[in-house]
Amino acid sequence: MVPDSPSGPIRVLIAKPGLDGHDRGAKVVARALRDAGMEVIYAGLRQTPEEIVESAVEEDVDLIGLSILSGAHMALIPRVLALLKRRKARRIRVFAGGIIPDEDAKRLSRLGVRAIFGPGASLDDIVAAARRLARPGRT
Amino acid sequence: MTRGGTAALPPEARAVLAGDRAALARLITRTENDDPTVDPILRALYPRTGRAAVVGLTGPLGVGKSSVLNRLVGHLRTEGVRVGVVAVDPSSPFSGGSILGDRIRLDRAAGDDGVFFRSMAARGHAGGVARATREVVRLLDAFGMQVVFVETVGSGQSDVEVHSVASTSVVIVVPHLGDEVQSMKAGLFEVADVFCVNKSDLPGADVAARYLTELAQLGAHGAAWVPRVVQTSATQGTGLPELWAAVRAHEDYLDAHDLRRSDERRRLSLEIQDLVRERVDRRLSEAWTRDPELRRLLDEVVARREDPHSAADRVVRRTGLRS
Numbered sequence: 001m002v003p004d005s006p007s008g009p010i011r012v013l014i015a016k017p018g019l020d021g022h023d024r025g026a027k028v029v030a031r032a033l034r035d036a037g038m039e040v041i042y043a044g045l046r047q048t049p050e051e052i053v054e055s056a057v058e059e060d061v062d063l064i065g066l067s068i069l070s071g072a073h074m075a076l077i078p079r080v081l082a083l084l085k086r087r088k089a090r091r092i093r094v095f096a097g098g099i100i101p102d103e104d105a106k107r108l109s110r111l112g113v114r115a116i117f118g119p120g121a122s123l124d125d126i127v128a129a130a131r132r133l134a135r136p137g138r139t
Numbered sequence: 140m141t142r143g144g145t146a147a148l149p150p151e152a153r154a155v156l157a158g159d160r161a162a163l164a165r166l167i168t169r170t171e172n173d174d175p176t177v178d179p180i181l182r183a184l185y186p187r188t189g190r191a192a193v194v195g196l197t198g199p200l201g202v203g204k205s206s207v208l209n210r211l212v213g214h215l216r217t218e219g220v221r222v223g224v225v226a227v228d229p230s231s232p233f234s235g236g237s238i239l240g241d242r243i244r245l246d247r248a249a250g251d252d253g254v255f256f257r258s259m260a261a262r263g264h265a266g267g268v269a270r271a272t273r274e275v276v277r278l279l280d281a282f283g284m285q286v287v288f289v290e291t292v293g294s295g296q297s298d299v300e301v302h303s304v305a306s307t308s309v310v311i312v313v314p315h316l317g318d319e320v321q322s323m324k325a326g327l328f329e330v331a332d333v334f335c336v337n338k339s340d341l342p343g344a345d346v347a348a349r350y351l352t353e354l355a356q357l358g359a360h361g362a363a364w365v366p367r368v369v370q371t372s373a374t375q376g377t378g379l380p381e382l383w384a385a386v387r388a389h390e391d392y393l394d395a396h397d398l399r400r401s402d403e404r405r406r407l408s409l410e411i412q413d414l415v416r417e418r419v420d421r422r423l424s425e426a427w428t429r430d431p432e433l434r435r436l437l438d439e440v441v442a443r444r445e446d447p448h449s450a451a452d453r454v455v456r457r458t459g460l461r462s
C-alpha cells in the first residue's frame with residue numbers, strides 16, 4: 001500500500017550495543033558510508049536492542065549496522081532481529097561488524113543477519129554490501 | 140485527538156492520526172524525498188496542524204544544543220508533554236551524504252512513546268534547516284506532539300532560517316565566546332527570543348550572561364519583549380526548568396499581544412512565496428530544456444537580433460508564467 005520511494009539517499013543507523021568502550025571502528029564505517037552518499041544516523045555507544053530498533057523505526061532507515069567487540073553478539077544481535085520482527089519492520093536489514101567467530105557468524109546469518117564483517121574487512125566491501133542490501137535489485 | 144471524522148482521509152494520514160510511528164516515519168522520508176504522492180496526504184493533514192509550540196534551538200557547533208535539547212525533552216516528559224524533535228545536520232557538499240549525530244545525546248525512558256525524534260540532513264539547503272523541515276514539523280504537530288523542537292545545523296550566524304519555522308527561537312552560546320559573540324551579533328542575535336548560556340559549569344558564564352543581558356536590552360529598542368538570558372549546564376542538569384520557563388514566557392507573550400496569529404501569517408506568507416518560486420523555477424527549467432522555440436530565441440539573442448530583456452518577456456509569455 002505504501003509505495004517505496006527509493007529515489008532518496010540510503011539511510012543507515014550505526015549503533016554499538018553492549019558495554020564495550022570505544023567506537024572508532026563504527027565511526028570509520030559511518031564516515032565511509034557518508035562518503036558514499038548515504039545518510040548515516042550515528043546512535044553511539046551502549047545502546048540497548050530496544051533503543052536501536054525504536055531509533056531505526058523513527059529514522060526510517062534501510063539498514064542497521066551493528067558494531068560489537070564485547071563478545072556479547074550472540075545475546076544482542078538476535079534480540080535486535082526479534083524486535084524488528086515484532087515491530088513489523090523486517091524490511092530493515094541488519095549487518096554486523098566486529099570480532100565474531102565463524103560458528104557464531106553462521107548462526108547469525110541463519111537468523112537473518114545479511115552480512116558480517118571481521119576486523120580486516122575493507123571499507124569498499126562494506127559500502128558495496130550496504131548498497132546492495134539497501135537497494136536490492138539494483139547495481 | 141482528532142477533529143472531525145477521519146474516514147475520508149488517505150490511509151497514511153489516518154495512520155499518522157492514529158499514532159502509528161512507523162507510518163509517520165515513512166511519511167517523513169517521502170516528504171524529504173519530494174515524493175509528489177505525499178501532497179494529498181499533507182493536504183489532508185494540514186487542517187489538523189498549527190497546535191504545537193515550535194521551539195528552535197540554534198547556535199554554533201558544539202555549544203551543547205543536542206545536550207540541552209535532551210534535558211528539555213526529559214523535563215517536559217516529567218510534565219507529561221508530548222514532544223517531537225527535528226535535528227538537522229549538514230550534508231557533505233562532496234558526496235551528498237551526511238552523518239547525523241544528534242541522536243547520541245538522546246536518552247529517553249525505555250518504551251516512552253511520548254517522544255518522536257527525527258534526524259534530518261540539510262541536503263544542501265542553507266539557513267540552518269532543511270527544505271522539508273517545515274513540513275516535517277507539521278507532520279509531528281498533526282501526530283499530536285504538543286511541543287516540537289528544531290535543532291539547527293550549527294553553522295553559527297547563518298542559521299537564521301529557524302525563525303521562519305519556530306514560534307520561539309533559543310540561541311545557545313557558551314562562556315568565553317568573545318569574538319564569536321561579536322561576530323554573531325549580525326545574524327543570530329536578531330532572531331533570539333531567549334539566550335541560553337550553556338556549559339555554565341565552566342568559568343565565565345556570569346560574565347557572558349551579563350554581557351548578553353545588556354545586549355538584549357540594547358537590541359530590544361523599547362519593544363515589549365526583551366530576550367531573556369538563562370544559564371544552563373546540560374551535563375549537570377541545572378537551569379533547565381528556568382530555560383523552559385523563559386520559552387513559556389515568550390509563548391505567553393505572543394498570546395497576550397495577539398502576535399501568534401500575525402507571526403504565523405508572516406511565516407505562511409513567506410512559505411507560499413517560496414513555494415511559488417520553486418514552481419516557477421521548475422516550470423522554467425523544464426521549458427528551457429524542452430522547448431525548441433526557446434532555443435531559437437536564444438539563437439536570436441546570441442546573434443544580437445534580440446536583446447535579453449525582450450527575450451525574457453517573451454519567455455514569460457510563452458511558458459505561461461504570466462496569464
Ligand SMILES: Nc1nc2c(ncn2[C@@H]2O[C@H](COP(=O)(O)OP(=O)(O)O)[C@@H](O)[C@H]2O)c(=O)[nH]1
Pocket residue numbers: 198199200201202203204205206207241244293337338339340341371372373374375
Ligand atoms: N562542560 C559542559 N559540557 C557540555 C555541556 N553541554 C554539552 N557539553 C558537551 O559539549 C559537547 C557538544 O555537545 P552537543 O550537545 O553535541 O553540542 P551541539 O553540537 O551544539 O549539538 C559534548 O561533548 C557535550 O558533552 C555543559 O553544560 N557543560
Ligand SMILES: [Mg+2]
Pocket residue numbers: 204205206240241290
Ligand atoms: Mg547537535
